[in-house]
Amino acid sequence: MEMAEGEGSTEDHYIDVDTSAISLGGSVVFHVINDAVGFVLYMHQQIPSVLQDMSLDFDELQSEYKELEGNLAQPELKPLVRRKIMSRKREIKHEIRKSEKLMNTISSLRNALQLMICETPGIQRVMLILGGSPLRPQKVYEFFFPHRDNIPCCEGDFAKSKAAEALSRKTIRALITMGAGSCSCPGPMKLFILVLAPPSLNLPHHFLPKRDFRYNKKIVPLRLRLKCITQERATETPLNSATNDLIWFQCRHVIKGLAFQTPEEE
Numbered sequence: 001m002e003m004a005e006g007e008g009s010t011e012d013h014y015i016d017v018d019t020s021a022i023s024l025g026g027s028v029v030f031h032v033i034n035d036a037v038g039f040v041l042y043m044h045q046q047i048p049s050v051l052q053d054m055s056l057d058f059d060e061l062q063s064e065y066k067e068l069e070g071n072l073a074q075p076e077l078k079p080l081v082r083r084k085i086m087s088r089k090r091e092i093k094h095e096i097r098k099s100e101k102l103m104n105t106i107s108s109l110r111n112a113l114q115l116m117i118c119e120t121p122g123i124q125r126v127m128l129i130l131g132g133s134p135l136r137p138q139k140v141y142e143f144f145f146p147h148r149d150n151i152p153c154c155e156g157d158f159a160k161s162k163a164a165e166a167l168s169r170k171t172i173r174a175l176i177t178m179g180a181g182s183c184s185c186p187g188p189m190k191l192f193i194l195v196l197a198p199p200s201l202n203l204p205h206h207f208l209p210k211r212d213f214r215y216n217k218k219i220v221p222l223r224l225r226l227k228c229i230t231q232e233r234a235t236e237t238p239l240n241s242a243t244n245d246l247i248w249f250q251c252r253h254v255i256k257g258l259a260f261q262t263p264e265e266e
Contacts, residue, residue: 014144014223017174019167024145024228026117027157031164032171032226033126033143034110037191037255039172040128040141043181046189046257051106058096058103065092102258109193109253112206114158116195116249119203124246125196129215134192134250140221141180143171171224178222188257196246207249 019028038051047054068089072082117123124145131137175181194210201207 013221014225015174015178017167017170017224017226019163019170019226019228024226026121027159027161028164028167029123029145030113030117030158031160032168033113035168036128036141036143036171036175037109037193039175040130040139040180041191041255041257044130044139044189046191047102048258054099055103058099061092061096065089065096068092099258102255105253105255109251109255112203112251112253113193115203115206116197116201119201120197123195123197127194129192129194130189132189134194134213134215136216137219138189140215140219141175142221142223144223144225146225146227167226171226174224175222180222188259190257191255193251194248195251197249198245199247201249206252208252210248210250213248
């Protein structure tokens with residue numbers, strides 16, 4: 001497989017992020033990418049707050065909306081109280097609609113990544129592209145996951161372990177050190193996810209094959225290599241080898257940033 005335009009020498013532009021875990025299992029890879037998605041969206045002003053807070057707020061709004069509907073069903077409700085509840089219900093419905101599509105897309109993306117990892121537990125490369133299209137991005141983030149030959153099968157358990165939590169924190173710190181988010185990207189944009197996988201992958205509802213994928217050669221990506229510190233270099237998969245039989249797959253679930261006002265700097 002040819003390298004994407006703008007990649008240059010993979011060995012020249014990456015930094016290592018080590019973990020004490022024995023291996024990079026599917027759950028660890030999933031949580032690193034999931035947290036990186038939230039970081040990229042927030043740092044590039046595509047969402048108003050961190051993704052975890054947005055998820056909690058969204059769940060609370062949905063719960064309150066259902067509670068208000070239950071209150072309105074009470075026959076003895078006084079007209080004044082009913083009007084107040086109706087007014088609050090309209091406000092909440094408006095807030096839910098503003099972020100509903102985003103939250104649903106993120107949920108679909110997470111499900112798609114989990115399915116991908118279950119199908120191909122030895123994922124080696126994942127790319128996050130922020131911009132108007134994958135071919136002409138504003139920012140590109142690449143993650144390399146070197147594996148041993150004996151890759152553990154994914155059992156479908158994606159609970160966040162301490163190892164995944166620690167590696168996610170290290171990954172975010174490394175991205176900040178590399179300058180991720182230092183340049184703002186004003187206005188709503190799209191976040192595209194691409195995964196390098198065998199061409200036999202068959203998840204048409206979630207991923208589309210993108211053979212010979214190339215992005216604008218002027219873009220310099222930020223690259224991280226996440227590896228186990230117990231893994232001997234002799235057994236690591238070189239970043240530019242063992243990829244001839246792999247192709248890029250683009251996730252169908254594209255995250256669109258929200259239009260919101262950010263405070264102006266004084």
